[in-house]
Amino acid sequence: MSHMLEINDLSVTFGGLHALKDLNFHVDEGEIVGVIGPNGAGKTTFFNMISGMVTPSSGEILFEGESMIGLDPNQVTQRGISRTFQNVRLFANMTILENVMVAQHCRTKQGVFGSLFNTGAFRKEEQEIREHGEKVLGFFGSRLIGYRLDQPASVLSYANRRRLEIARAMATKPRLLLLDEPVAGMNPKESAELTELIGRLRSEWGFTIVMIEHDMNVVRDVSDRVVCLDHGETLAQGSFEEVSSDPDVIEAYLGRPLEKQS
Amino acid sequence: MTAIASNPDVTPELEHVKKGAFDFDIKAATKSGHILGLALIFVCLAGMPVGLNDRMLITPVLSLGYLSLLWLPLLLGWLSGNEKVLEGMATTKRGGRDIVRGALIGLIGGLGLSLLIMLLDWFDLRDPLVNWSPQLAELLHFDRSYAFGWFAWPILCATLGALGAGLHVVGPKLRKALVSTLLTVLTFAVFETFIVDIFDFLDDLIYDKQGGLTVISAIIIAAVSFALSLFGGGRAISGARASYRAATGSAKTTQTATLIFVSALALIIIPMVTGKITQELLANIGIFLLLALGLNIVVGLAGILDLGYVAFFAVGGYTTAVLTSPNRGPAWPEWFPTLPWWGALIVTVIVCALVGLFIGAPVIRMRGDYLAIVTLGFGEIIRILFLSDWLGGYFNAAQGITNVPAADFGFAQVKGTDPRSVFYLVLVFAAISIYVSWRLERSRLGRSWMAIREDESVAEAMGINTVNMKLMAFVVGAVLASFSGAIFAAKVGSIFPTSFLILVSVIILVVVIVGGMGNILGVIVGAAVLIGVLGGPKQPGLLAEFSEYKLLIYGALLVVMMLQRPEGLVPNVRRSRELHQDEFLQDAWLKGEVDTDDDDPGVVGDGPEGALA
Numbered sequence: 001m002s003h004m005l006e007i008n009d010l011s012v013t014f015g016g017l018h019a020l021k022d023l024n025f026h027v028d029e030g031e032i033v034g035v036i037g038p039n040g041a042g043k044t045t046f047f048n049m050i051s052g053m054v055t056p057s058s059g060e061i062l063f064e065g066e067s068m069i070g071l072d073p074n075q076v077t078q079r080g081i082s083r084t085f086q087n088v089r090l091f092a093n094m095t096i097l098e099n100v101m102v103a104q105h106c107r108t109k110q111g112v113f114g115s116l117f118n119t120g121a122f123r124k125e126e127q128e129i130r131e132h133g134e135k136v137l138g139f140f141g142s143r144l145i146g147y148r149l150d151q152p153a154s155v156l157s158y159a160n161r162r163r164l165e166i167a168r169a170m171a172t173k174p175r176l177l178l179l180d181e182p183v184a185g186m187n188p189k190e191s192a193e194l195t196e197l198i199g200r201l202r203s204e205w206g207f208t209i210v211m212i213e214h215d216m217n218v219v220r221d222v223s224d225r226v227v228c229l230d231h232g233e234t235l236a237q238g239s240f241e242e243v244s245s246d247p248d249v250i251e252a253y254l255g256r257p258l259e260k261q262s
Numbered sequence: 263m264t265a266i267a268s269n270p271d272v273t274p275e276l277e278h279v280k281k282g283a284f285d286f287d288i289k290a291a292t293k294s295g296h297i298l299g300l301a302l303i304f305v306c307l308a309g310m311p312v313g314l315n316d317r318m319l320i321t322p323v324l325s326l327g328y329l330s331l332l333w334l335p336l337l338l339g340w341l342s343g344n345e346k347v348l349e350g351m352a353t354t355k356r357g358g359r360d361i362v363r364g365a366l367i368g369l370i371g372g373l374g375l376s377l378l379i380m381l382l383d384w385f386d387l388r389d390p391l392v393n394w395s396p397q398l399a400e401l402l403h404f405d406r407s408y409a410f411g412w413f414a415w416p417i418l419c420a421t422l423g424a425l426g427a428g429l430h431v432v433g434p435k436l437r438k439a440l441v442s443t444l445l446t447v448l449t450f451a452v453f454e455t456f457i458v459d460i461f462d463f464l465d466d467l468i469y470d471k472q473g474g475l476t477v478i479s480a481i482i483i484a485a486v487s488f489a490l491s492l493f494g495g496g497r498a499i500s501g502a503r504a505s506y507r508a509a510t511g512s513a514k515t516t517q518t519a520t521l522i523f524v525s526a527l528a529l530i531i532i533p534m535v536t537g538k539i540t541q542e543l544l545a546n547i548g549i550f551l552l553l554a555l556g557l558n559i560v561v562g563l564a565g566i567l568d569l570g571y572v573a574f575f576a577v578g579g580y581t582t583a584v585l586t587s588p589n590r591g592p593a594w595p596e597w598f599p600t601l602p603w604w605g606a607l608i609v610t611v612i613v614c615a616l617v618g619l620f621i622g623a624p625v626i627r628m629r630g631d632y633l634a635i636v637t638l639g640f641g642e643i644i645r646i647l648f649l650s651d652w653l654g655g656y657f658n659a660a661q662g663i664t665n666v667p668a669a670d671f672g673f674a675q676v677k678g679t680d681p682r683s684v685f686y687l688v689l690v691f692a693a694i695s696i697y698v699s700w701r702l703e704r705s706r707l708g709r710s711w712m713a714i715r716e717d718e719s720v721a722e723a724m725g726i727n728t729v730n731m732k733l734m735a736f737v738v739g740a741v742l743a744s745f746s747g748a749i750f751a752a753k754v755g756s757i758f759p760t761s762f763l764i765l766v767s768v769i770i771l772v773v774v775i776v777g778g779m780g781n782i783l784g785v786i787v788g789a790a791v792l793i794g795v796l797g798g799p800k801q802p803g804l805l806a807e808f809s810e811y812k813l814l815i816y817g818a819l820l821v822v823m824m825l826q827r828p829e830g831l832v833p834n835v836r837r838s839r840e841l842h843q844d845e846f847l848q849d850a851w852l853k854g855e856v857d858t859d860d861d862d863p864g865v866v867g868d869g870p871e872g873a874l875a
Contacts (some may be wrong), residue, residue: 077496091712106727114705122705125706152846
């Protein structure tokens with residue numbers, strides 16, 4: 001059976017540094033895959049490469065059977081892969097609604113003509129963009145809607161900025177969602193809530209999800225499968241229990257156990 | 263803080279800090295005095311007093327030359343008394359202290375001029391400093407003895423400094439009246455040419471035969487404006503403004519529509535009643551407004567710093583000239599058509615859009631500084647191509663293309679000798695450009711430009727084809743500039759490479775920045791203020807006397823704006839948020855709009871009630 005996203009023997013080098021080395025990875029439709037690994041393991045490079053921001057030096061990326069090598073980030077998003085950023089990068093001076101409206105750019109098509117003459121098609125499309133935006137924001141309860149819609153994103157609290165970033169990625173109507181540390185900086189209660197929402201992203205919205213996360217509770221609770229990266233290489237793959245008990249993984253996180261002194 | 267703690271009954275807003283007459287920051291005042299002295303000497307050596315001395319404002323008391331010096335101590339005296347009042351902070355009580363400070367600043371500044379008088383007497387530095395002249399010395403000691411000058415300037419400047427500072431001491435109502443009186447008299451005096459141009463009959467009534475207000479008429483104008491501003495004048499305006507601000511929803515839409523309708527009507531009627539000078543001025547403002555609106559899309563919305571925008575103006579002007587003039591270069595083939603102006607306009611728009619694509623395609627992939635430098639280069643390349651001998655057969659090199667015919671619309675002819683017709687043509691195109699900017703800003707394209715301006719790589723990751731979108735902004739900007747170029751060709755009747763210096767790009771950019779980047783109204787205000795008052799690169803403005811110092815004033819204005827109000831006169835709401843992020847967040851916090859990390863998602867509106875309204 002063919003995978004939704006398939007990565008074969010993929011390497012990325014920056015100068016002499018192997019950020020990723022002969023990586024093999026796959027995601028099936030409807031899966032939630034957790035990517036873990038110590039700092040500098042190449043997790044974010046892995047995301048940058050899937051989303052087209054970094055060009056791999058060798059190997060292949062297949063999304064639904066088509067090669068993604070050489071596509072611009074906007075074309076990758078167009079094909080149905082959307083992402084969030086580890087250090088939240090919202091359009092801070094645009095309103096919350098505008099943030100999710102602008103993310104629907106590649107799913108809409110009205111150009112100069114429609115905007116200038118305010119055609120029926122233009123009005124209909126604007127209406128749809130707005131409705132979809134509000135629907136996506138509504139996923140997070142009342143936090144991002146109501147009077148907040150017209151406030152700039154910069155007034156939001158840290159946790160809400162993270163939520164808005166997920167909403168913005170959802171607004172691009174992806175099939176595969178890449179979440180880069182979605183609960184970083186959140187308190188336990190907030191991260192528990194978001195964990196539940198990530199599960200609902202799959203069950204209600206039908207997204208397939210790849211998630212980088214350091215919080216092992218979150219990884220354990222939502223992941224069907226866990227991949228551990230270290231030094232740009234796959235260290236272990238499998239269920240959370242398998243990976244978390246893998247000696248190589250423990251070593252990568254905690255270091256080598258001391259040899260018996262003699 | 264201790265006062266508040268020890269005396270809880272006194273609210274901090276009501277408490278004034280009392281101080282003695284000399285209890286102020288002498289160091290700061292001395293510094294302002296030195297700045298004043300340097301500014302006065304600079305103005306002298308820039309040649310303003312001598313150059314403008316023949317232009318009388320109030321005959322025979324005050325000339326523009328003296329005014330160029332006298333306003334400085336007044337302004338610095340006023341500024342020295344300014345203090346930033348924050349909510350909950352104690353204010354200082356105004357009084358003799360302010361006046362003493364103002365006088366001290368003026369005194370130090372005036373001593374600077376005394377020093378200059380002495381130096382003028384002792385040394386001859388005319389070689390490096392062209393304005394180091396006996397005329398300057400004569401002017402500075404008021405045609406009397408040197409000693410008179412030495413003492414007169416410190417006393418005069420100290421008095422003016424004290425008066426400027428004294429404005430803080432008098433009540434707000436009286437202050438407003440005094441300031442508006444001063445400004446009214448100066449307006450009547452400085453803008454004499456235009457006031458006469460609009461109201462013929464005033465010429466003999468209030469102005470002297472040699473120019474300038476007569477003393478009596480100056481006093482009458484001052485008295486009338488003082489009385490008007492003290493007793494209720496201007497209240498109607500501020501009341502209307504308040505009600506406009508307070509209006510919401512459909513009421514606001516109606517009011518805005520009325521406002522636009524009234525201003526459009528005024529713009530149509532005004533040129534009918536004014537003389538040629540005003541019409542010419544309005545036409546020039548319009549031509550530069552068209553350019554500024556186009557650049558506003560490129561810089562203000564999409565964030566592409568284009569320093570070579572004049573290229574599109576040049577291409578627009580030359581294309582129209584080549585297509586309409588019989589004097590175009592000899593190298594054009596026989597079959598090349600000569601079109602009427604409107605036909606040429608269509609071709610011009612297409613050509614400019616193509617040139618925009620052609621220049622934009624390589625440039626647009628760059629970012630930030632690199633892009634700015636490359637556009638600067640392209641701006642010059644285009645001008646030099648028109649100037650070159652290589653294309654001389656087509657564009658006549660430095661001789662330019664002359665005899666560009668008037669734009670003939672059957673019912674009207676638009677030509678330079680009839681500035682009113684030019685103005686109406688410009689008005690039509692300005693309306694089109696404003697409409698285009700307004701619609702695009704509120705569309706899918708406008709949103710994507712904003713996103714690109716905010717963070718280009720994230721915009722790209724969110725599915726926006728940034729290269730195409732930026733290119734589109736570039737081309738829309740080029741098309742708007744082509745309108746301006748086409749009208750310019752018909753207005754001036756001849757096109758030379760020197761009309762398209764890099765200075766034009768700079769001035770349009772300054773118009774956009776000073777007016778308010780990304781705000782259509784701001785750009786209109788910027789064009790009216792800068793091009794209208796100071797004048798364009800070659801076109802005189804209201805202050806035609808200052809044309810020699812135009813660039814100096816442009817530079818000074820830009821520096822002041824960048825320091826005091828970087829978001830422009832009429833700011834775009836996003837830009838001011840960006841530039842004043844801290845203050846904005848503080849305000850939001852005070853209003854309770856800042857969000858807290860609530861744990862309960864079910865609570866609607868974690869802000870206070872006010873935020874919902």
